[in-house]
Amino acid sequence: MLTREDWTKATGAPSAVKGLAWYTDGSKTREGTRDRGYGQSVGQRLSFSLGRYATVFQAEIYAILACAHEVQSQNRLDRYVSICSDSLVALKALKAVRAVIAVLTGHNTLRRHLYLLELHDSPLCSKCGVGEESLAHILCECESLASFRHVYLGSFFLEAEDIKSLGLGAIWNYCRAVGLP
Numbered sequence: 001m002l003t004r005e006d007w008t009k010a011t012g013a014p015s016a017v018k019g020l021a022w023y024t025d026g027s028k029t030r031e032g033t034r035d036r037g038y039g040q041s042v043g044q045r046l047s048f049s050l051g052r053y054a055t056v057f058q059a060e061i062y063a064i065l066a067c068a069h070e071v072q073s074q075n076r077l078d079r080y081v082s083i084c085s086d087s088l089v090a091l092k093a094l095k096a097v098r099a100v101i102a103v104l105t106g107h108n109t110l111r112r113h114l115y116l117l118e119l120h121d122s123p124l125c126s127k128c129g130v131g132e133e134s135l136a137h138i139l140c141e142c143e144s145l146a147s148f149r150h151v152y153l154g155s156f157f158l159e160a161e162d163i164k165s166l167g168l169g170a171i172w173n174y175c176r177a178v179g180l181p
C-alpha cells in the first residue's frame with residue numbers, strides 16, 4: 001500500500017492512480033489535533049471539522065465520502081476518479097460495505113442469480129441442496145447454515161423482516177463465515 005510519503009515525495013501520482021486524483025487525510029493535522037479531515041486535489045483542498053471526539057477512522061471515512069460528494073457535485077466529465085487513502089482500516093471497511101451491498105442487491109455469486117443468468121445449471125442451494133440458493137434462503141432459511149446463523153445473527157432461523165434490524169457488520173461476518181464472497 002502506498003504511504004502518504006509516496007504520494008507527496010514521489011514524482012507525480014502513483015501509476016495506480018487514474019484520472020482525477022483526490023487524496024484524503026483523516027489523521028493528525030499539522031497542528032497536532034485530530035478534529036479535522038482533509039481532501040486534496042489539483043488546485044482544491046477541502047477541510048472539515050469533525051469535533052473533538054471523532055476518531056481517526058471516522059475522520060478518514062468522512063474525508064473519503066466528502067471527496068466523493070465533491071466530485072459528484074462538480075459534474076465533471078473525468079472518465080476516472082481516484083480517491084487515495086492511506087488508512088487500511090478505512091479501505092477495508094469500505095470494501096466490506098461494498099461486498100455486503102453486492103450480496104444484498106443480488107449482484108452476487110449465489111446460484112439462483114447465476115441460474116437466472118444462465119451461468120449455472122441449477123438454482124438449488126450448494127449447502128443443503130433443498131431450497132433455491134437466494135439471499136433470503138442463505139440469510140434466513142438454509143438448515144445447513146443454522147449454527148452459523150445462530151452465532152453471527154443471533155438466531156437459528158430468521159424471518160425476512162428480521163434482516164432489517166441486522167447490522168452490516170453482522171451480515172458481513174456471517175457471509176464470510178459461510179463462504180460467500
Ligand SMILES: [Zn+2]
Pocket residue numbers: 125126127128129130131137141142143144
Ligand atoms: Zn440451503
